[in-house]
Amino acid sequence: MYVAVKGGETAIRNAHRLLADERRGDRSVPDITLSQISEQLALAVDRVMAEGSLYDRDLAALAVKQARGDLIEAIFLIRAYRTTLPRFGASEPVDTAAMRIRRRISATYKDLPGGQLLGPTFDYTHRLLEPSLADGNEPPEPETGVATGEAVPRVTDLLGTEGLIEPDPQADPDAEIRDLTREPLEFPADRSLRLQALARGDEGFLLALGYSTQRGYARSHPFVGEIRIGEVEVEVFAEELGFSVPIGRITATECQMVNQFKGSAKAPPQFTRGYGLVFGQSERKAMSMALVERALRWEELGEEQTAPAQDEEFVLSHADNIRATGFVEHLKLPHYVDFQAELELVRRMHAEAKTGDETDGTPRQEAAE
Amino acid sequence: MTERDTSSLPSPSWGGAGGGARSERPRAERKGDAVRPAAPTAPSPTLPHEGGGSGHADTAYNFAYLDEQTKRMIRRAILKGIAIPGYQVPFASREMPMPYGWGTGGVQVTAAILGPDDTLKVIDQGSDDTTNAVAIRGFFARTAGVTTTTSTQDATVIQTRHRIPERTLTENQVLVFQVPIPEPLRFLEPRETETRKMHALEEYGIMHVKLYEDIARHGHIATTYAYPVLVDGRYVMDPSPIPKFDNPKMNRSDALMLFGAGREQRIYAIPPHTDVKSLDFEDHPFEVQRFEEPCALCGSTGVYLDEIVTDDKGGRMFVCSDSDLCEEQRAGQPVDA
Numbered sequence: 001m002y003v004a005v006k007g008g009e010t011a012i013r014n015a016h017r018l019l020a021d022e023r024r025g026d027r028s029v030p031d032i033t034l035s036q037i038s039e040q041l042a043l044a045v046d047r048v049m050a051e052g053s054l055y056d057r058d059l060a061a062l063a064v065k066q067a068r069g070d071l072i073e074a075i076f077l078i079r080a081y082r083t084t085l086p087r088f089g090a091s092e093p094v095d096t097a098a099m100r101i102r103r104r105i106s107a108t109y110k111d112l113p114g115g116q117l118l119g120p121t122f123d124y125t126h127r128l129l130e131p132s133l134a135d136g137n138e139p140p141e142p143e144t145g146v147a148t149g150e151a152v153p154r155v156t157d158l159l160g161t162e163g164l165i166e167p168d169p170q171a172d173p174d175a176e177i178r179d180l181t182r183e184p185l186e187f188p189a190d191r192s193l194r195l196q197a198l199a200r201g202d203e204g205f206l207l208a209l210g211y212s213t214q215r216g217y218a219r220s221h222p223f224v225g226e227i228r229i230g231e232v233e234v235e236v237f238a239e240e241l242g243f244s245v246p247i248g249r250i251t252a253t254e255c256q257m258v259n260q261f262k263g264s265a266k267a268p269p270q271f272t273r274g275y276g277l278v279f280g281q282s283e284r285k286a287m288s289m290a291l292v293e294r295a296l297r298w299e300e301l302g303e304e305q306t307a308p309a310q311d312e313e314f315v316l317s318h319a320d321n322i323r324a325t326g327f328v329e330h331l332k333l334p335h336y337v338d339f340q341a342e343l344e345l346v347r348r349m350h351a352e353a354k355t356g357d358e359t360d361g362t363p364r365q366e367a368a369e
Numbered sequence: 370m371t372e373r374d375t376s377s378l379p380s381p382s383w384g385g386a387g388g389g390a391r392s393e394r395p396r397a398e399r400k401g402d403a404v405r406p407a408a409p410t411a412p413s414p415t416l417p418h419e420g421g422g423s424g425h426a427d428t429a430y431n432f433a434y435l436d437e438q439t440k441r442m443i444r445r446a447i448l449k450g451i452a453i454p455g456y457q458v459p460f461a462s463r464e465m466p467m468p469y470g471w472g473t474g475g476v477q478v479t480a481a482i483l484g485p486d487d488t489l490k491v492i493d494q495g496s497d498d499t500t501n502a503v504a505i506r507g508f509f510a511r512t513a514g515v516t517t518t519t520s521t522q523d524a525t526v527i528q529t530r531h532r533i534p535e536r537t538l539t540e541n542q543v544l545v546f547q548v549p550i551p552e553p554l555r556f557l558e559p560r561e562t563e564t565r566k567m568h569a570l571e572e573y574g575i576m577h578v579k580l581y582e583d584i585a586r587h588g589h590i591a592t593t594y595a596y597p598v599l600v601d602g603r604y605v606m607d608p609s610p611i612p613k614f615d616n617p618k619m620n621r622s623d624a625l626m627l628f629g630a631g632r633e634q635r636i637y638a639i640p641p642h643t644d645v646k647s648l649d650f651e652d653h654p655f656e657v658q659r660f661e662e663p664c665a666l667c668g669s670t671g672v673y674l675d676e677i678v679t680d681d682k683g684g685r686m687f688v689c690s691d692s693d694l695c696e697e698q699r700a701g702q703p704v705d706a
Contacts, residue, residue: 008498008502009503009507011500012500012503012504012507080465080466082464083464083465084436181461184459184460184462184634184635185634186459187561313561322464322468322469323469323470323632325468325469326468327469327470327549328470329468329470330468330469330549333471333493333530334494334499334501335494335531335610336675336690337494337495337531337532337610337611337612338531338593338594340612340674340675341593341594341612341613341658342594343676344593345589345593348589349587349588349589
């Protein structure tokens with residue numbers, strides 16, 4: 001029987017209390033610490049920082065814990081917190097050529113200045129479950145070597161000196177740096193806004209779109225010019241001092257795709273660029289971002305638009321997983337009122353169709369038929 | 370790695386938008402966080418809404434959660450919306466501590482217009498007791514400490530999802546709608562770049578064609594909620610997914626109506642006493658839903674009803690969607706619905 005829906009407040013409170021209990025899990029198992037998450041689930045923390053657009057390992061680890069390992073929920077927690085922080089300004093462009101390298105590979109040159117450095121990678125691991133990990137066995141200490149101090153120039157810079165790749169467009173130093181989080185996104189978006197949107201975009205969405213370009217939906221003939229992971233210094237220009245001062249280091253992954261390009265009415269034959277830069281260690285995201293970024297540049301390069309990955313409005317409007325999850329999940333909110341309106345219409349149309357049958361023996365004919 | 374004391378996060382209240390952050394004074398000082406730079410302090414305009422309200426606001430947050438710079442930005446968008454009735458004003462929607470699609474636009478509009486003396490009512494599907502309405506009401510009770518009510522006539526600000534209250538609103542009231550998709554042309558033309566042009570050129574032919582095709586195919590306009598309206602003879606507007614039953618309540622309303630779409634970053638408005646016409650044709654005039662029976666609980670007629678399934682044998686009962694109206698009727702109070 002109908003019971004007036006009352007007491008929502010108590011129900012919500014109790015649901016959240018139960019959630020907190022479930023989050024804790026079996027209380028005979030030790031509570032996981034933030035440093036355990038930050039150290040041992042480091043890539044989850046990286047993803048939360050990248051898509052949360054906030055470089056703070058401790059807060060990201062807290063978010064992962066609070067979200068019970070649901071990374072999109074964790075990203076949401078970080079975003080909601082981030083939006084309350086003041087924005088003091090923008091940093092100077094990060095110099096990735098001066099990155100303190102942990103991993104650096106190029107698929108275009110066998111050897112190159114600075115060398116190929118595999119670093120910590122899943123590549124070439126045999127994907128066999130490792131039973132000894134379940135027993136908590138400690139791995140051996142890593143091998144170490146002596147840093148050579150050799151410069152590690154970017155592959156695209158090496159190509160650039162030969163004039164084989166399009167020049168990296170230089171930003172106007174006097175132009176105000178726009179901020180996707182402080183102004184509504186309007187189309188067409190400039191490249192910097194596109195890159196901002198992709199950098200915080202959902203890894204899975206960009207992965208699928210990047211993949212689609214490889215399968216012929218706006219194929220861009222990509223080569224991994226280079227992927228590098230390591231620490232870069234972040235500097236801000238101090239007005240009072242008149243020069244830039246470092247404020248800290250972040251770990252970042254940069255991917256520079258080098259794409260074949262046969263030339264068009266707008267641009268000569270040359271290699272073109274697709275760029276990806278992500279907080280923390282995430283090659284999958286950086287590579288996907290670079291593929292999609294390149295696909296989005298069809299107009300300036302005079303290419304034809306044929307595929308979803310090239311469609312700026314489609315890509316940028318749907319890349320944000322916090323918006324996407326909110327709107328998809330809002331469908332579980334009550335919709336009694338709209339549903340009632342539809343029920344009434346369908347019943348009325350059924351009744352009319354029935355009346356029509358009775359009067360002339362033929363079903364109502366649709367106008368389109 | 371050293372573990373930081375994350376129990377004392379920097380207070381969100383010292384946040385500000387853009388460069389304006391510098392002029393905001395922190396409301397509650399942060400405790401023991403060595404990582405972040407000290408909050409700038411000067412110049413320091415007095416924050417409005419200090420104290421006030423009947424309840425006790427959580428002082429870790431600025432009044433009504435949003436910082437004053439953000440509220441000013443939203444108010445500018447609201448004022449522009451009021452100046453151009455029915456026009457969708459882009460605004461830099463913030464990421465709120467509730468999901469997109471759950472009323473972030475409405476919450477931001479409410480936060481921007483709420484004062485300490487306001488009395489807030491929040492409804493979802495016409496009811497004060499649906500979970501999302503409860504959550505949003507709780508949010509403002511906590512962050513603004515304003516008086517909340519379930520009574521339509523006592524409220525000065527009413528935030529709503531999917532309904533307009535049955536009781537006629539007055540010039541002392543503001544109705545704030547939560548809007549999922551602000552663009553009435555969206556399902557006919559998915560591209561924002563195109564629909565903005567269509568609005569600019571007042572090119573609404575495709576909407577009329579859509580309504581005409583409904584009539585040709587079904588004998589009716591098959592839109593039952595989010596029924597498009599023409600505002601002040603100029604802009605076609607989505608009234609949010611209210612049933613078309615509620616559309617006539619917008620026409621020349623005494624109350625200001627504000628619409629917030631957070632995810633889509635749009636605000637629009639219907640100023641008081643503005644003409645709002647539901648789109649129709651001379652030979653197929655606009656009609657609202659009619660219910661054959663009165664509310665099974667209070668006996669009201671001419672109000673919107675929810676259908677309640679009472680058993681698995683086809684048993685149904687119809688009760689008021691507006692729960693406040695229903696309760697008042699049952700309590701025997703006179704209502705001029």
